[in-house]
Amino acid sequence: MVTGQRGRPRSFDRDAALDKAMTAFWERGYEATSISDLTASIGIGAPSLYAAFGDKRKLFDEVVVVYGSRYGEFAGVALAEEPTARAAVERILREAAEIYTDPAHPPGCMVISAAINTTSEEVAQALRERRNANLELFERRIRADVATGALPADTDARALARYTGAVLQGMSQQSRDGATREELEAVAERALLAWP
């Protein structure tokens, strides 16, 4: 009895189900995605979903973690890998144009859009914190470049970070309004002209 689980084994792939759920939440947002939407697109009954994931909220939390590790880390990676904040943001904006319009998944950034207009303040707060954490990541990297002289000494790090975040959020919105990758790349190029 030391070994694995007893009883009837689960008849579906939990990770694949998480993936389907992510697509649904990404497409329609947290609140507009109903349990029947989820069970239908995963292909299981409601009790199986609750047994595997707890409830809608916990499922969404898991989805956010998976999303973060798969699509949300490109900014942090670029900030860590590129030699300057400028180079990192250049890469981030270009990659965002690509990722936000990748036909392999819904358009835009799930963290930006999924909790807009939700009545669950907890869910909204959770994603808002993720966005603000990203802003702080930008700000710290910029501040570091100011310290080394890679950026002008009078640079307003907080404002520059917020500007970059606003452009990213705008690009996410534009992709959901139908902008193509090329159009978003042009936006990115233009946005970079405002960088020192």
Next chain:
Amino acid sequence: MVTGQRGRPRSFDRDAALDKAMTAFWERGYEATSISDLTASIGIGAPSLYAAFGDKRKLFDEVVVVYGSRYGEFAGVALAEEPTARAAVERILREAAEIYTDPAHPPGCMVISAAINTTSEEVAQALRERRNANLELFERRIRADVATGALPADTDARALARYTGAVLQGMSQQSRDGATREELEAVAERALLAWP
């Protein structure tokens, strides 16, 4: 019987009710605002609301018209009044920072945020068209300036218009995430550096 209406007069101010409804939709979006939310914040019963406005969708349509004439025209006005597209966008971004954070009403732009994550594709489409119409307004004004030489001949009008729209959408989002007027003004200032 030629003269005015017969029967019991309406016991509430229709325009004031529209205003309350606008605030509610602006704050929570189209779908997350329920009929009970609306009747509660207006202070009337459901049948009165339906008698006065038809249904939720028609009420929202009226709200969008009122919103457009009161808060949505500042961009068009600036584009028409200012001598150049550059000056107009400068004014638009600064005014957006002010309007999006005005404590007299909910933050951000209702046309940008109210129909995100809604299951009603019609409502989403209606606001999307308003946003795209604004983009075209920008593009036309930019094209005119390119024709007169006020902007460089090689300016990509469409890309510049989309960049400006993305910044505005990003600013709207940031205001809903808690950004202050001063912070948005700094974003606007920075964004203008990308303009030719």
Next chain:
DNA sequence: CGAAATCGATAGCGGTCGCTACAGAAAGGG
């Protein structure tokens, strides 16, 4: 082989959604 454990499907819980039937209240017309 049972026995114990876990899963899945049916069916349905209480609650809220957008919306409305109905009856009484409040106005003008004769």
Next chain:
DNA sequence: CCCTTTCTGTAGCGACCGCTATCGATTTCG
């Protein structure tokens, strides 16, 4: 005055929401 017209309040419709009790099916352990 009574009659017609229009509005308001109560009360509730069918549909869907998130979620779960129940029970037969399917698996491992002894």
